[in-house]
Amino acid sequence: MAQQTLSSVIRGLFPLEKTPGLISLLAGKPNPSTFPFTSLSFKARSPTNPDEELDLTVDGDELKAGLQYSDTAGTKPLIDWLFGLQERYHGRVRGEGWRISVGSGSQDLIYKAVEAFVNPGDPVLVESPVYAWVETDAHGICSTSLRSILENWPAEKPKPKVLYTVPYGCNPTGMTATLERRKEVLQLAKEHNFLILEDDPYFYLYYGTAPRYPSYFNLEETYLGETGRVLRFDSFSKILSAGIRIGFASGPTPLLNAIDMHTATSNLQSSSLTQAIAATLLNAWGYDGFQAHIDQVSAFYREKRDIFEKGMKKHLAGLAEWDTPEAGMFFWFKLLTKDGSEGDSKAIIETTAFNRGVLALPGTAFLPNGRKTAYVRASFSLTPEEDVDVALGRLREAILDAHKEATGA
Amino acid sequence: MSPQPQSTEAPAAASRPTILPVQFYEDRLSVSASARKPSPLWELFSAESNPGLLSLLAGKPHPDTFPFEYIHLGVRSPGAAGEQVTKELTIKDEELHVAMQYGMAPGEKELRDWLTTLTERVHSRGLNEGWRVSIGAGSQDLLYKAFNALLNPGDTVIVEGPTYPGATPIMTALGCKYVSIDVDNDGIIASDLEKVLDNWDSSKPKPKVVYTIPFGSNPAGVTASYERRVKMLKLAKKHDFIILEDDPYYFLYYGDRPRPPSYFSLEGKILGEVGRVLRFDSFSKVMAAGLRLGWLTGPDRLLGAIEAHSMINVVQASSISQILAIKVLKEWGIDGFLKHVQNAANFYKRRRDVMAAALDRHMKGIAEWTQPDAAMFFWIKLKLPASVDLQNVEIDGDSTTFIRSKAIDRGVLVLPGATSFVDGRQTARVRVSFSLLSDEATEEAIKRLATVLTEEIHS
Numbered sequence: 001m002a003q004q005t006l007s008s009v010i011r012g013l014f015p016l017e018k019t020p021g022l023i024s025l026l027a028g029k030p031n032p033s034t035f036p037f038t039s040l041s042f043k044a045r046s047p048t049n050p051d052e053e054l055d056l057t058v059d060g061d062e063l064k065a066g067l068q069y070s071d072t073a074g075t076k077p078l079i080d081w082l083f084g085l086q087e088r089y090h091g092r093v094r095g096e097g098w099r100i101s102v103g104s105g106s107q108d109l110i111y112k113a114v115e116a117f118v119n120p121g122d123p124v125l126v127e128s129p130v131y132a133w134v135e136t137d138a139h140g141i142c143s144t145s146l147r148s149i150l151e152n153w154p155a156e157k158p159k160p161k162v163l164y165t166v167p168y169g170c171n172p173t174g175m176t177a178t179l180e181r182r183k184e185v186l187q188l189a190k191e192h193n194f195l196i197l198e199d200d201p202y203f204y205l206y207y208g209t210a211p212r213y214p215s216y217f218n219l220e221e222t223y224l225g226e227t228g229r230v231l232r233f234d235s236f237s238k239i240l241s242a243g244i245r246i247g248f249a250s251g252p253t254p255l256l257n258a259i260d261m262h263t264a265t266s267n268l269q270s271s272s273l274t275q276a277i278a279a280t281l282l283n284a285w286g287y288d289g290f291q292a293h294i295d296q297v298s299a300f301y302r303e304k305r306d307i308f309e310k311g312m313k314k315h316l317a318g319l320a321e322w323d324t325p326e327a328g329m330f331f332w333f334k335l336l337t338k339d340g341s342e343g344d345s346k347a348i349i350e351t352t353a354f355n356r357g358v359l360a361l362p363g364t365a366f367l368p369n370g371r372k373t374a375y376v377r378a379s380f381s382l383t384p385e386e387d388v389d390v391a392l393g394r395l396r397e398a399i400l401d402a403h404k405e406a407t408g409a
Numbered sequence: 410m411s412p413q414p415q416s417t418e419a420p421a422a423a424s425r426p427t428i429l430p431v432q433f434y435e436d437r438l439s440v441s442a443s444a445r446k447p448s449p450l451w452e453l454f455s456a457e458s459n460p461g462l463l464s465l466l467a468g469k470p471h472p473d474t475f476p477f478e479y480i481h482l483g484v485r486s487p488g489a490a491g492e493q494v495t496k497e498l499t500i501k502d503e504e505l506h507v508a509m510q511y512g513m514a515p516g517e518k519e520l521r522d523w524l525t526t527l528t529e530r531v532h533s534r535g536l537n538e539g540w541r542v543s544i545g546a547g548s549q550d551l552l553y554k555a556f557n558a559l560l561n562p563g564d565t566v567i568v569e570g571p572t573y574p575g576a577t578p579i580m581t582a583l584g585c586k587y588v589s590i591d592v593d594n595d596g597i598i599a600s601d602l603e604k605v606l607d608n609w610d611s612s613k614p615k616p617k618v619v620y621t622i623p624f625g626s627n628p629a630g631v632t633a634s635y636e637r638r639v640k641m642l643k644l645a646k647k648h649d650f651i652i653l654e655d656d657p658y659y660f661l662y663y664g665d666r667p668r669p670p671s672y673f674s675l676e677g678k679i680l681g682e683v684g685r686v687l688r689f690d691s692f693s694k695v696m697a698a699g700l701r702l703g704w705l706t707g708p709d710r711l712l713g714a715i716e717a718h719s720m721i722n723v724v725q726a727s728s729i730s731q732i733l734a735i736k737v738l739k740e741w742g743i744d745g746f747l748k749h750v751q752n753a754a755n756f757y758k759r760r761r762d763v764m765a766a767a768l769d770r771h772m773k774g775i776a777e778w779t780q781p782d783a784a785m786f787f788w789i790k791l792k793l794p795a796s797v798d799l800q801n802v803e804i805d806g807d808s809t810t811f812i813r814s815k816a817i818d819r820g821v822l823v824l825p826g827a828t829s830f831v832d833g834r835q836t837a838r839v840r841v842s843f844s845l846l847s848d849e850a851t852e853e854a855i856k857r858l859a860t861v862l863t864e865e866i867h868s
Contacts, residue, residue, distance in 0.1 A: 016822055023854040024822040025841045028627065028785055031760070034753040035697040036737060038495055039483030044476045053478060067697040104546055104701070104723040111722035171468065238470045241477065242511040243728025245546070265578045267550035271727045272699030281476070297474045304471070329468050359456055359464040378465035391463040 014071075027069070035067045040273075044281055047293035056284050058276045066276030072260045072269050074102030074248070077279040086250055088287050089203075090218040090232075097228065101256045101263075104270045106201060106235040106247030109259060110164075113197060113231055113249070116258040117162055125149070125163040125194065129173045129332065129366055129375060134163075138323040140177025141165055143184035150192045162195050167216065169202035169328020172366050172377040176206065176327045179213045186216065186224050194229075195255075196220075201235040201247075204294045207302035208326030217250060228252045236278065238329075239297050244274045301329055301381065308380035311388045315396040320376075329381035332363070335374045338403045343374030353398035358391045426677035428539035429684030434710035437617055437651065442558040442714040445721075454513075467511075475509045480729075484737050487748040498736050508732035512725050514716040516544025516704070520735040524690075524704055527743055532674035532706075538683050543712045546726040548657055548691040548703030551715065553579050555653060555687060555705075558714040559618050560585050567605075567619040569597050571788070571829030571838070573627045573655065576620060587831040588616065592626055594779060596633025599640035606648045617650050623672065625658035625784025628829050628840035632662060632783050635669040642672065642679045650685075657691035657703075660750035663758035664782030673706060684708045692734060694785075695750050700730040757785055757844065760851075764843040767852050771859035775866060785844040788826070791862055793837045806837040815865060821857040 017024040040063055046052035058066055065075060073079070079102065083094045092098065103109035118124055125146065127136045135145040146163075153159055163185070167177040177185075189196050198216040206212055214222065217232040231251035236244060249256060263269065282290065308331060309324060322333035337343040346362035353360065363375030383391060435443070450467070457464045480500040488494045500508060507517060515521065524542045528534055545551035556576075560566065562584030568577065570589035580587070590602045602619075609615055619641070623633040633641070645652055654672045662668050673688040687707035692700055703726075705712055719725065738746060764787060765780060772778075778789040793806025809825035816822065826838030846854060 013822065013824070016817060019817070019820075019822075022817065022820045022822055023846070023850055023857065025843070025846065025854055026822050026824050028842050029845055030694045030698055030785070031756065031844045034695070034756055036485045036749060037482065037697060037733075038485050039497070040480070042480045043478040045478060047476070065699075067699040069693075069698045104727070107724055108722045237511070239474065241475050241509040241729070242470055243507070243509045243732075245723065245725070245727040265575065265582070266553040267546045267701065267723055269701070271546075271701040271730050273697065273733070274727050274729050276699075277480075277729070293476060300471065300474055329470070354456065354462075357459075357462050359453065359462055359466050361450060361453065361466055365450060379468045380465070381471050382467075382469055383463065383465060387463050391465060394463070 029069055032064060032067060037063070037067060039063065040066070040277070042277065042281075044284070047285060047289045047296060054281075054284055056280050058273075058280050062276050062280065066273040068272060070269055070272040070275070072101075072264050073256070074100070074270065075272055075275045075279065077283065078102060078246075078275045081279060081282050082248055082250075084287060085290070086217070090215050090250075092217060092221065092227075092250070097253060098251055099253050099256055101249045101260055102270045102275060103247045103249060103259075103263070104245045104267055105237060106199065106233040106249070108245075108267070109247055109249040110197065110199060110233055112259040112262045113233075113255070114162075114164075115262060116255070117195065122158065122162075123160040125160045127165055127170060127173075129363065129373075136170065136173055136175060138175055140167060140170065140175050140181050141185060143181050143188065146185060146188055150188060159192060160194055162197060163189065164197045164199065165216075166199045166202075167213075168200055168206055169325060169330070171328065172330055172361070172363065172375075173323075173332045174325030174328055174330045175323060175332075176208060176325075177213065178210075182213060182216060182219055183223055186219055186229075189229050190224060190226070196230045198230055198232045200233060201238055202328035203234065204239050205298050205301050205329070206327040207298045207305070210326075231255050239294065240278065240281070244278060246270060246274060246278055304329070304380045305331075307385050308378075308383075308388055308392075311392040314389075315392040316399070319396060319399045329379050331378045331380060333376055333378070335376060335399055335402075337374070338406055342372070343402075344372045345374050345376045346372070348398055348402045349376060352401045353395055356394040356398050356401075358394040358398070360395070425535065425538065426680070427682040429682060429708065431710050433684065434708060434714075437559060438714055439557065439559055439561050442718070445714070445717045447717055447720070469511055472506050472509060477505065477509060480505065480508070480733075482733060482736060484740060486741055487745060487752055496740070498740060500732055500736060504732055504736070508729045510728060512728045512731070514543075514719045514725050515712070516542075516726060517728065517731040517735065520544060520731050520738070521704075523735060523738050524706075527746070528673075528706055530743055531747075532671050532688075534674060534677070534683075538677065539709060540683070540707055541709055541712060543705045543716060544726045544731060545703045545705060545715075545719070546723045547693065547701045548655070548689040548705075549575060550701075550719075550723060551689055551703055551705050552576055552653070552655060554715040554718045555689075555711070556580055556583060556585075556618075557718060558711065559651065564614070564618075565616040567602065567616050567650070568831055569621055569626060569629070570831070571628055571826060572620065572831065573622055574824075574828035576655070577831050580620075581831075589831050592629050592631055594631055596623060596626060596631050596637045597621055597641065599637050599644060602641070603644055606644065609648075615648060615650070618653060619645070619650050620653045620655065621672075622655045622658075623669075624656055624662050625781060625786070627658070627784060628786050628824070628826070628838075629788045630779070630781025630784060630786050632664055633669065634666070638669060638672055638675055639679050642676055642685070645676075645685050646680050646682070652686045654686055654688045656689060657694055658784040659690065660695050661754050661757055661785070662783040663754045663761070666782070687711055695753055696734060696737070700727070700734060702726055702730045702734055760785070760843045760846075761787075763848050763851050764841070764855070767855040770852075771855050772862075775859065775862050785842055787841045787843065789839050789841055791837045791839060792866060793862075794866065795837075796835075804835055807835045808837050808839045809835075811862075811865060812839065815861050816858060819857050819861040821854050821861070823858065 041057040135142040235247040320333045361377040363373040565586045677683045691703040824840040826836045
């Protein structure tokens with residue numbers, strides 16, 4: 001651990017560079033005159049007026065900062081904007097024992113959180129589409145299942161310190177945890193003393209009819225009345241750009257410090273330049289503009305969901321069953337067999353369906369040890385309307401083929 | 410002097426060198442790398458390209474939801490007559506779609522292809538020699554993954570003394586032990602490594618990895634000579650180790666001697682076999698540090714192991730950064746790129762000369778140093794009062810305490826050299842960067858350092 005601290009010696013001495021009058025020869029930062037970029041501007045759509053385009057520029061000091069190495073936890077303009085975002089959407093105020101770190105995608109931050117808090121052999125509570133771990137259903141995580149697991153935990157085994165959950169549009173089930181479920185989970189977190197890793201990339205892609213449920217990050221303060229138990233992961237991948245690789249973690253300062261220490265020896269920081277581009281856009285939009293954009297994005301995916309579900313009703317009625325997702329971009333459906341036995345979607349998907357020209361993800365990919373399952377995950381994010389009809393038609397044929405084969409007809 | 414490979418030895422037989430087999434790497438991957446299985450999702454991806462196939466596979470966001478329409482980039486290019494020409498490039502349509510969307514871990518194809526051509530040209534490597542290029546979120550991240558791919562707890566790694574202080578914490582966190590081999594003006598002292606390996610205690614597993622920074626050895630500022638590289642390669646084969654060639658300053662060489670060829674370019678010629686060198690390049694010092702973009706060049710199996718690890722954390726280097734980079738590189742072509750890096754090298758040479766003059770003026774007699782021929786650092790031994798350890802052996806003064814307790818208060822900050830040694834030794838060395846300061850600031854900084862050092866020596 002000593003070398004680990006020495007590690008960020010260079011980065012650790014950085015703050016001293018701000019001492020007035022001090023000349024620093026510390027860092028091997030390249031000289032910006034050798035960077036060949038003189039300007040960066042971009043056009044973005046106005047979220048409030050579809051006919052309007054915003055001409056935005058990353059210039060002067062912002063561009064300079066964008067081209068150079070920057071702080072491990074993220075650049076100031078972006079972090080400042082994100083604090084405002086978390087206050088607006090989760091009611092959490094800056095300066096209350098928590099902070100934000102930007103990562104190269106939320107995946108990167110989750111990886112580092114797990115590395116920091118979970119040792120080999122430790123148990124971690126995860127949601128499962130089937131009965132393997134903590135059950136889920138149409139209302140999201142089954143808190144009764146979770147309670148049962150915890151109350152019956154063998155006394156001699158270390159209890160889980162961490163619950164990993166995707167409360168909106170859980171991948172792959174597409175289900176969203178209701179307010180009741182979230183409250184119960186928080187109660188359990190307090191009773192059994194575990195952290196909640198709230199992985200929420202689809203938080204802004206919610207299009208359900210019920211009012212948006214508050215996040216765990218919000219509820220720990222408003223419902224539990226004590227904070228420090230939730231580590232929240234947000235992503236811009238589904239709403240601004242997947243290629244931008246920007247995600248951010250919000251949570252207790254000591255937890256974020258641990259994540260940043262890992263970053264300091266691995267990827268150092270997220271791209272300063274993409275952070276500058278994101279910050280320029282987000283500041284131009286403001287929070288109202290951001291909300292307008294989110295409204296458009298969630299309406300977009302709602303429409304895609306509706307088109308897809310229409311196709312499923314048309315082609316898969318009686319051949320599959322499913323719950324309708326209210327967030328995210330996946331349908332999770334179970335292929336039914338003729339005799340009601342438990343089917344194997346992998347066999348159908350990777351052979352008949354594939355040969356008929358449709359590709360989806362067999363549910364076994366999400367189960368421990370590649371267990372057999374009849375479930376399939378299909379993404380409706382990209383496929384144009386005409387192709388949805390064709391794709392589901394092909395899937396129908398593939399399922400019927402499988403039924404014929406099973407009965408030997 | 411532009412970076413063209415120079416060889417003073419007649420090339421070995423013109424036939425293709427032997428390529429180390431996949432099993433060679435399977436035998437050497439760490440436990441964690443061997444255990445890592447690719448996600449089933451990725452395996453199915455390749456099927457998406459089947460004509461007529463409709464895919465409902467990936468949870469990729471729809472590009473219509475991304476608000477960006479165009480990116481305009483002002484780019485400065487090296488002109489024919491040594492001048493700089495500024496031009497605005499636009500990223501839109503398909504290029505922009507790629508910049509905005511998820512990509513694959515190895516990186517965007519056009520960028521990989523361009524870098525492959527660069528490698529063929531600059532390192533004289535043929536295609537079909539078992540190597541390829543993979544893009545990473547900075548070469549630091551690739552280093553992190555390479556160490557994770559090759560090292561198990563308890564493994565011994567050979568490093569240079571001193572070495573890059575950003576690399577050793579990774580290895581320490583992996584539970585590695587070190588053997589440190591000194592460097593001199595010709596780089597790593599290969600004969601010292603030879604002695605260590607020839608006398609290796611056969612009951613202990615031999616080191617399988619040597620980590621080296623052959624150009625401008627951060628922080629020592631020295632560049633490995635041709636002869637040292639040849640010797641190191643021969644030792645690599647004799648004692649069966651892999652060379653991690655960390656080369657962020659490859660293009661920032663400005664020495665008087667002809668540029669030595671990289672390990673990657675030499676291995677085939679010297680050994681008649683290839684696959685022992687894993688090369689790390691960076692865009693940070695030659696394009697922009699803020700891009701977070703670097704690339705790996707080396708054996709397919711090793712790159713695969715590293716990419717598998719990337720898929721569960723950063724996933725890929727930023728698509729935008731990759732598109733910005735390839736846009737510029739296409740504009741320049743390889744010749745333009747080589748000219749650009751030559752300009753950058755000349756720039757750092759001038760900065761070196763400014764600092765060298767300031768050191769001559771103020772630090773003679775109170776410090777020792779040699780002239781770096783690449784990168785951006787002077788590695789200076791401050792003549793701090795020596796101390797005596799518990800065995801009554803004289804040891805270097807302590808630059809860490811000196812910097813923290815004296816120099817900072819007098820308005821000058823340099824990097825304590827202790828961070829660059831793996832054995833926890835006390836040292837009087839400091840690393841001084843000359844990349845950023847103006848002539849005046851350089852003069853002032855060295856003057857301040859000299860003043861506080863002189864006081865310390867005579868206190």
